[in-house]
Amino acid sequence: MRRAVLLYFLVILSENLAASNKPRRTVFFQDVDLKLFKESGFDSLSSLMIRDDFGQLVVGARAKVVTLSLDDISKKTSEANWTVSPADKALCIMKGKDTEECDNFIRTLHTIGDGKMLVCGTNAFNPSCDNMNFTNGKISLEGKIEVGRGKVPFEPYQRFASLMDGNTLYSAASSNFLGTELVFQRHGLNPLKTEMKRSWFNEPTMISISLVEVSKNSKDGEDDNLFLFFTENAVEERRDNIQVSRIARVCKSDLGGKRTLQKKWTSFMKARLDCPFGDVGSPSLIQDVFLLQDQNDWTDSIFYAVFTSNWDSSSACSQSAVCAYKLSDISQVFSGRFLTERDTGSWETYTGVKPYPHPGSANQTLLFAKNHPLMEGAVTPITGRPLLVRAGPRFSKIVVDQVTTLDGRRHQVLFIGTDFGWLQKAVKFDGEDGRVIEELQLFQTPQPVNFLQLSSKTGQLYSSGSNSVVQVNVRDCSRYTSCDDCLIARDPYCGWDQVRDQCSSVVGASLGSMIQSWSDGDIRMCPISELKNPAIAHLTIGVAQLLQCSPETNLPIIWHFSGNILLPGARHTVLDQGLIIRPSYSDSGLYTCETVEIVKSKVHRKIVVQYMVQVQDVNTVVRNLRTAVITLAVFASLLLFFSVIRHLKAKEQNHTDCGTV
Known part of the structure; x- marks a missing residue:
């Protein structure tokens, strides 16, 4: 019977571990070995850039740019202010915006080809850009203000994306004061932008926009691509306002059309991006993307993306997921069939003559490209499902590091920021589901992780919320104490x-x-470790008392009593942090608390604490106390008696001495 109970317990335990939503280890802010930058007057942090070449973290905020040492970001090295003129602020307020919005929020920081930096700010709803230098350890703005419309949004907090390639800036941002027109464009000598058509962008929600460059490094003359990730209302759905995630692609060498699509992208194509999780029919909305590029074969490069099932962070049913997409699979979708819009407004598979060359290349049939930007196929994740699914706080940012283990194999470690200011550290090994091995609280007060960047030089992760920047050593292993x-x-x-x-x-x-x-x-x-002697615990019959068990991990715990698994009952209540006992005489004995972890169907146990429990009833306690009191009283009486005797003898001796004199 005992064996049957044990097997039943292990089955239940295995199910609980599989369904558990807890990370293996939780580390709170005060216990994290991180470096923090936060000072008065530093708020509304709005951009972040790593400059490994001169060892600085460049941070854009409201009306200022500061540089911090990459080795220790608590050390500020320089600062440059860029405030709004009184006239621009007054005009902004007159247009109906509040005083805070009518400031200059630094939204873009990019390195230009000559090592300088491009800085763009909202500038009281009048986007502007300037160049910035770093000389003799200090930053300084050149003061040559340029129009920044379309490079950054008008609004301080609206989502957008931008990417710098040499001296060419690519951006996806709203281009009007109201923030209603999303334009994906290339700036510079040969500017291009998207067509203002519903089939290209249909009321994009801009929950997330990410822009990624893929360099193919191929010898067959293939062009490098830019990929844009965003969300929008699906034109192909028969129901209105169905939000979907998209991936769009353009060629970097695109020159635009001469008459059709003049100064417009001719290689723009988009497809649905699927990440199936949550309720059936629930939209999976992309939040952020990270490209892990394969240097040997560009087709093996992988996009890692975080999604949410419900953008309302207050929803108790909100879920998040990580999906991974291989570039070769994406290319296959963009080489497939197109959807076409009928006169009735419905969208169907295009069955006409396929144009040559295939749309999406630098040279193609431009009229077809203008009217057929949407692919029939959807991009699906590797293995067809997410790497990781979690309930609770929304995922907001992701970066991926590639680590070589001692056997020479390479593994991916995922760092995921949440909208509550936590960092999830996750891994996935072949044939297993992804799992979070650690979560770190980055900020003292809950706030979204807005930026997350990893330095290849320092091996440090840099993150920020709205008013502080943190630095975390991702290679810190000191929290594993055995x-x-x-x-x-x-x-x-x-x-x-x-x-x-x-x-x-x-x-x-x-x-x-x-x-x-x-x-x-x-x-x-591991070397065999010696067990410590159990602690002695004196318990009283019928009196509820706690035996503490506080493991360093979030793993489930089980209790053993005299070698048997202790199941909950009338006298025993198992908690996350201990065991409550209402003991009887039969509960005397050895209690062992241990953590249990299942790895590839193997059960691993580790003893946390042991107690040798001794139980006695209340009458025995009273008798013992009474005996102790009587004994103490007798002892005190004897002490008093001998003290009096000594006093009398001393007095008699003094009297004798006086008589002799």
Whole structure:
């Protein structure tokens, strides 16, 4: 019977672990080894850029740009102010905007080909740009103001995307004062932009817009591409206002048309981007994208994207997911069939003569391209499903790092920011679902993670909310305090150093004394640790008392009593942080609290604490107290008696001495 109960318990435990939405470890702000920049007057942080070449983190905020040391961002190195003129502010307020909006929010920071920086701000709803230099450790604006319309939004907080290629700026932003017209354009000597047609952009919600460049580095003359990710209302749906995620593509060498599509993109195509999770029919709305480019074969490059099922962060049913897309699969969709709009307004598969060359190339049939931007096929994720699905706070940002483990294999570590200011650290190994191994609280007060960037030079992750910037060492393994914990976490960054007897980063380390078991978390590789003596706990019959058990991880715990699994009952209540006992005499014995983790169907246990419980009833306690009181009283009486005797003897001795004299 005992074996049947054990098997039943393990089945339930396995199901609970599979359904658990908790990360393996939670680290709060006060326990995180991070560096923080926050000062008075520094608010509405609106842009972030890493300059590895001169070791600075460049931060744009309201009316100012500051630089921070990449090694330690708590050290500010310089500052440049860019305020709005009184006349521009007055005009902005007259147009109905409030005083705060009518400031200059620095929304764009880009490195130009000559090493200078392009800086663009909203400038009281009159977008403007300037160049900025970094000389002798200080930044300074040149003061040569240029029109920034279309490069950044008019509004301070509206979503947009931009990318700099040499001296050419690409952007997807609203181009009017009301913020209702989204334009995807190339600025510079040969400007291009999207056609103002419903089939190109249909009321884009701009929940997210991301712009990514793919350099093919191929020898067959293929053109480099730009990919735009956004959300919009689906023109092809028969129901109105169905939001979908899109991926659009253009060629960098696109020159535009001469008459048809003059100064417009001729290579613009778009397709639906699917990430199936949540309720059937619920839209998956893209929030951010990161490209992990394969340097050997561009077709093996992978886009990692975060989605939400419900953009309303107050919804209790909101879910988020991470989906990954291979570039070769995306290219296949863009090489497929098109949708066409009928006179009735419905959209159907185009069955006419296929134009040559295929639309999407630099040279094509322009009229067809103008009227057929939408592909029939949808881009689906690798394996057809998400890498990771979570309920709760929305995912907002993502970056991906590639780590080489001790066996020479490369693994991806996902860093995901949320709208509550937490950082999720997730991994996915072949044949397994993605899992969050750690979450870190980045900010003291809940606020969305607006920026997330990883420096290849320092190996540090830089993030920001609305009024502070944080720096996190992603290779920090010190929170794994034992060999068992270090190995079973299967953190690609970390291995157990047997010489220094600590969990350390494997980045740049050789096999030597380091051990790592990322495939199955085999803790048998660890040296055998000696168990500590159990703590003695005196409990009273019928009185509810707590035996504490506080593991460092969020793993479920189980209790053993005298070698058997302790199941909840009338006298035993199992909590996340301990065991409440209302004991009887039969509850005396050894209690063991241990964490349980299942890795590839293997159950791993680790003892957290042990108690040797001794139980006595109230009458015994009273009798013991009464005996102790009587004993103490007798002892006190004896002390008083002997004190009096000594006093009398001393007095008699003094009397004798006086008589002799």
